[in-house]
Amino acid sequence: MSGTVDRPILHTERLILRPFETRDVEPGVEYLITDRSVFMGGPYSRHDAWTHCCHLIGHWAVRGFGLFVICLKGTDEAIGDVGPFRPEGWPENEIGWGLWQPQHEGHGYVTEAALAARRYAFEVLGWETAVSYIDPDNARSLAVAKRLGCTLDTDAAFPDLPDWDGTLVYRHPNPRLASR
Amino acid sequence: MMSHLVEVPELETERLRLRLPLHAEFSTYRDLFGSSRARFMGELDELRAWREFAAEIGLWALFGYGPWHVLRKKDGALLGAVAVLKHVEQPEIELGWHLYDGHEGHGYITEAATVARDWAFETHGFKSLVSYIDRDNARSIAVAERLGATEDKTAQKVDPEDVVYRHNRVMQ
């Protein structure tokens, strides 16, 4: 992690993760208004997409942490987001992720980013446990969760929101307990 | 925390999009570079290719010009590269290009190089650009001529095997 406590920057082999910022609203909106965001409650109207992105920025201000955007190393353009997420109403801490453009699929970027973000959440934020809330039809995200070593937790609650029935809760292993 | 953010302009033509080359695309660059240089040691190829790739990208930060990768708008395919370059051994500002395998014969490079050239003239105010082309590279010479460049026999060469084509800015 580099940067500052308020504005952490995570480095992975191919990626830079930095906090969601105002210049990321535009690519975020462009993603949310498409069908690709269906597992996140999309596609959204432009207004709702904009509000959602503002939420992600505000989350950092209120919580002191939030979703990082994923940038290919050497560039500043957000191609997705990943990281610690706990808005009001969430029963527990979540690690979320999303890749915004189809051409970035299939390279392992999400797994690479999620590993770094999760390590940050556990080691720097001091989380003891974390989950990911995943739509049962979201095969891609289910695959990522498995690659991250998550296990299905059928006892865990998920946010009480419309259209969330049937959401699967995957629990992350604590990297501090796993062998390096 | 200092972050150097350098705006690398994206250029567009009817069929093409030009933007900063990505590290993920290095393998395509290396495959072409290695084969065209025909070096003895494969390992050296990779190292030299990476250094060239990295050095050209560094030019954007230093000078505000450098290489673009050329993508086909229709399907996002990576076609080749065009670049505005100056390495110290080159006496002038260079307009360079290369095509990746399998994309010959469509006029992509001419189209991409045209917009890159015009951008360089307009944005940086250069009066002319040169292209250093191996004298046996008929294809590249044809591109240079399609771009309206003419051979400049008096121009200083980088490699004795080169011919130098000059692109003059046409004042509107």
Next chain:
Amino acid sequence: MTLSLVIPTLETPRLILRGPEPDDFEPLCAFLLDHDRSWGFGTEKDRPKAWRWFALSIGHWALRGYGYFTMEWKETGKPCGLTGIWNPEGWPEPEVGWLLYEGFEGRGIAFEGAERARRWAYEDLGMTTLTSNIVPGNARSVALAERLGAQFEKAYDNVEMGAEHLYRHPSPMELGIDPNDRAEVGV
């Protein structure tokens, strides 16, 4: 699209470690062309080649997210050398490297800078090990590496430099660096 060089500014008692700037080229070029000074680092045979190395060092920051800092001597604000983490394609592992410009040797400056860069790599980049590649016979560099706690590990053939000795630095834990125990970094 935006080329993003994520380069912090670091500080030591006598130095500022910062990203490369165009004006850094001249003193660097003088060093690289001077074989007596640069044989251990990598001599460049002419100005154009030195230039290419300089541009490469900037591209390295973009592609790797780390690279060589310019060391600025606080007293004068002028560059006194380079230090940082170097790992171009073909290198066995990332290494801590350093070079000093004329007039700055013999005062522990390279040590101060390299130690700071190494700490940054461990604390901020999350690196868990680092090496230094030293040309056989470079006693000065060996002394510095050993002062940093590095130990000879093996001889190997470096793609660019030929025969080299790989020294391994102490791990973060051995240096008492806990990546999670971090104050605000940067200037």
